[in-house]
Amino acid sequence: MDNTGENTTPSKIVWLASYPKSGNTWFRAFLTALLGDGDLNINQMRTDGIFSSRYIFDDATDMDSSYLYDEEIKLLLPEVFTQVVSEYNKERLFVKIHDAYTLNSAGVPIVPARPTLCALYFIRNPLDVAGSFANHNAGSIDDAIKIMNKPRGTLAKQKRPIGEINTNNQFAQLMLSWSMHAESWTSPDVPFPVMVLRYEDMLHDQMNTFSKAVAFMGLDKTPEQIEKAIFESRFEKLKEQEKEKGFMEKNRNSESFFRKGKSGGWVDELTPGQIKSIVDNHCQVMEKYNYHIPDVTNK
Template identity: 35%
Template sequence: MSCYHWLASYPKSGNTWLRLALASLSKGGQNLDFRSSELFAPIACDRAAMDEVADVDSAALTLAEEEAARPAFFRLEAAWLGKPQLRKVHHAWTRTAAGEPLFPPDVTASAVYVIRDPRDVAISLAHHHGSSIDAAIAFMDDPAAMLAGGSGYGSPQLRQRLLTWSDHARSWLASPIQPLLVRFEDMLDTPADSLERVARHLRWNPSASAIAGAVEATRFDALQAQEERHGFRERTRAEVPFFRRGLAGGWRDSLTPAQRQRIEASHGEAMAMFGYL
């Protein structure tokens, strides 16, 4: 069955913000409670889910074996769950060594791809990882870049190929899944319109009041206040808030001219395609 709605993005591009808005929208625009244990649109690379559904010890697999098993796992999980599922994805759209799509079109209902100016992504990625901005820029330009790239033992997530920032975006947008493209900057400028576009693409039929409620519930200052009171499960560094600034164009006061030029030299072609140059 066509089960999955993939919510895909390069890391630190607005995926979590969109998922929280959809979580509120799914409940009619209710306020969020970060104390809740409910997982809305969990990540597609959850190791425990693969181990349970496919009855494997995925941590013992090589990267090639792990990736080869993913399409079969998604088909098994789709049959097991039997209803539409939203899944967060940071993995690039790739194929296994045998040529099979990692995210099988036959169990895909739809996909959304969230993109953000890579100059802002570099700053947010550096803060999130606790690295320098130069290191974040190099990571975004590395065709071998991965998340959870080490040994499977001790990692709650399966390994995720990112490719470069440009190739990540191109991989999804050129895929047969044909995702809806949503820009982080448009989510900031016209949040209600952007959320409605996504909801319609997911085949939801929300009311105007529910959309307005979800937009209000996920204002950046509201999310910051929730995180300050209750913490946030996706925060990786105790001393750095997950919801840090939420700005478009913050790179202007954070990048040196040399850093900006490095990003534009590496990704200028893709940046122009998406309106960032």
């Protein structure tokens, strides 16, 4: 990779960070409508891919990442995205990321600070995440909760030998547990500005929440443009587009990507034991972000 002028790399990347099923894709749809004057095709988002993209890595490094171990990939990722910024002729790059904010084996954050402008961190009540995550994985809620509770929970684990052609278009994403993921991105040690957006506020206080996010990213948009983008990216429309055209980001084994788009559905989905498991593991972070803690004492 070309390191020429790396010390003058502009800060362009806005990280759209979240644990899965927390509003990231919805916000990218909103951004697409906002940047496209209301035009929205869910299969042609106006954002710039995902941090775990094998294609972005291979293109930037001119390597075949099938021959690299995960540890080697994580060592190169900061440089990859520094280079990507220097090559994209855009004022902002909006990059989705599900990885936790962690260090690679050299003790360097996998998310590079130099090309970063800021990050939005989307958080959602883990009781609601569980059912939605299970649907996304085409698995059970119990299995989803196990991943959410696991200190080294990982998305898109790689299961093929080194050197074998990889049909998975993403690298493994170390998310840690749900709580650890949130704490990693909101830690004071993160060296760039991070704004936390609650999924529930995106649902119930839309204009105020989305307007604050737009201002935080430094986008010059009018209230009318923001309101139009909110309307064009409403959940019902996203779901209808998926029904008509399909959605390329959907797990091929799951029925749909856009499921219910509401908060509080956990009340009808989770068993008392499942609720207790989530609360026991995540009550401190839930309280921090003002999520109601159900009484699980006798459950």
